[in-house]
Amino acid sequence: MRSILALTTALLLSSSALAQQLGWTNIKGYGFAADGQLVQFQQLLIDTDSGKVLARGDAIKQDFPDAVWQDGQGKAILPGLIDGHGHILGLGQNLMQVELRGTQSEQEAVERVAAFAAQHPEQQWILGRGWNQVLWDNNEFPSTALLDEAVSDRPVWLSRIDGHAGWANSKALELAGITKDTLDPPGGRILRDEQGNPTGVLLNNARQYIGAVLPEPNEAEVLQALEAAFAELLSLGITSVHDAGIDSSLARLYQRLRAENALPLRIYAMLSARNSDLQDWLDQGIIDDELDLLLIRAVKLYGDGALGSRGAALLADYSDQPEHRGLLVTEPDRLTAQMQATIQAGFQANVHAIGDRANRMVLDRFEQLASNEQLALGRHRMEHAQIVSPQDIPRFKALHVLPSMQAVHATSDMNMAGDRLGVARLRGAYAWRTFVDQSSPIVGGSDFPVELANPFHGLHASVTRQDQQNQPVGGWLPEQRLTLTEALRSFTRDAAYGAFQDERLGSLAPGMWADFIVLEQDPFAIPPEQLWQLEVLQTWLASNKVFHRE
Structure with a gap:
């Protein structure tokens, strides 16, 4: 981690070596006003001492003659994403x-695994991610057969x-003790062949069998x-991440890195409700940071699974699998208790809910567990909110629950x-348009x-x-499209609102942190x-350049 520590320390100290005020002219700047309206400007001035925006507009240079100004050469500037x-x-x-993302068949996925295993003989386990049987030529879940032919000596x-x-x-099934006699755990499923033998695919909570031996x-x-990850995110213009569901060891590591000035971007961390010591974190209270580099005031809770693996909890049967309605990965009474403890501690409850049954279940609990005032102050969130009964969508607004949605999921x-x-x-x-039209x-x-x-990719989708x-x-369900302004706001100002940071981040307005990105092209043009x-x-x-494309 030495390189991150050295980089961040240098950046934090760099303002002393730079002019206190840096400005850009001849730019295509975009930010937001307090009411959420898009603001365009041609000049931007930042203060390298405070790390914040001093001014923006079309003719501000004359008011700051002592600043160091540079020609932006017509490039676009947006708030940090x-x-x-x-x-x-x-x-x-x-x-x-x-x-494994982008593989077109089980065979292609296995070939990638085999090549990786050959290149990494030192790895005890071969791990990967990204396969999607829906995109494969046979549209069926894979099995152990081809994997065993490719790699049999290691899990x-x-x-x-x-x-x-x-x-x-x-090999992995053997190490995990998964056999024909292994029972499906609550909220999980072991896929089996006609003889009842495990095929190698584990759904939702059944994955814990492998997790126990990894x-x-x-x-x-x-x-x-x-x-x-930090380097990748900064190269993509991402200056802040809501880290959805971290364990206690990672939370403590983030705290240590922050104390060492070794966090190169902002992290809004959600504690996982699966942490055995969650109550201790809640009792400790919100962990704040005057520089907004690390904020821990939310809990990630888990309602159901995902749609692609038919784990999303639905109100009615899956159209392509009769008598199956998905899985609740947290037992309802336990979810209620977790939500109640989170809300009572003054933390934000961010609940994973994809299917319409899971979304309704969580909305019901918000309504039961908190007053309208508590809900408004809590800015609680539904993570994903992918499939919602149309009659439940207005309840998000009534209950002050924010939809936390990922646009690329729709096109995937x-x-x-x-x-x-x-x-x-x-x-x-x-249903992004429906949510935005009701001011959610x-x-x-x-x-x-x-x-x-x-x-x-998310803005495009x-x-x-x-x-x-x-x-x-013409687009898939095109009536739910957003405008570019609305989409950009979801990745800036509105995302900051979902982290209680909208008065400091996301708008590139005077007095806010000078988090911004420079693009060759104007996205609005x-x-x-x-x-x-x-x-x-x-x-x-915060007025420091943390990435530059060569």
Whole structure:
């Protein structure tokens, strides 16, 4: 971690070596006003001593003659982007594992695993992520057979793209003690063949069998993964991440890195409700930071699974699997107790809910557990809110519950959502426009490493409802598209609102932290279908340049 520590310390001290006031002219600047309206400006002035924005406008240079001004050469400047739902350590670890995203068949996935295993003979376990059987030629879950042919001497464990299912070889099943006689755990399922033998795919809570025997990474490995993730995120223009569901050891490590001035971006951390010592954290109270580099005041709770693996909890049967309605991964009474403890401690309750049954269940509990005033102050969130009964969508506004949604999930899921749900239930699916029209701020994000961390992919999906091949023509459920202004707000000001930071982050307004990014192209001046191709030239955090593209 030495490089991150050295980098961050240097950046924090760099203001003493620079002019106190730095300004840009001839830029295409965008920010937000206090009412959420888009503000455009041609000049921006920052203070390197305080790390904050001093002024923005079209003719402010004359008012600050002692500042050092530079020509922005017509480049675009946006507020630093905020990913409202990601997994930093998971991203870093994913960057060092087998990448299975984009495979077109089980055979192709296995070939990647075999190649990785051959290149890394020192690794005791072969780990990977990103497979999606919906995109494969046979559209079926994989099995141990091909994996065993490729790697039989070491355990293999491969997470599905949504993280709610895993694929193991026989060696991994053996180490985990999974046999024909192993029972499905509550909230989980072991897929089996006609003879009842495990096929190698474990859904939701059944993954815990493998988790129990996976070697824990040591601190050096964790720090290496974090460093890789931080570098990746800054290169994408992400200056703040809402880290969704961290364990106690990672929370303590973040605290240590913050004390060492070794956090190069902002982290809004959600404690996992699965932490055995959660109550101790709640009793300790909110962990704040005057520099807004680390804030711990939220708990990530877990309602159901994911749609792709048919784990999302639905009110009616899956259209493509009769008599199956998904899984609740937390027993309802336990979820109630966790939500109650979180709310009573003054923490924000952010509940994973994808299916319409899970969303309704969580909304019911918010209504039962807190007064309207408590709900308004708590800014509690529904993480994903993908499939919501149309009659429940207004309840988000009435109960002050924020939809925390990841736009790329829609374009990733559109090839199977209709099969899973049928036409009628799609009216409440990925319903961004409906939420925005009722004035529910959307906390935008990507859910990396489930999806790629690139926020411009999310902006593109929000505006077009298309994949990067411009399909389907006209967009999928196009009535739910957002404008570019609305989409950008979800990744900046509204995401900051979802972290109680909207008065300090996300708008690039005077008095706020000078977190911003520089782009070669103006996103408001290019065709929407090109948004996903935008690249960040520079990333600035609190008036310090933390990334520069060579």
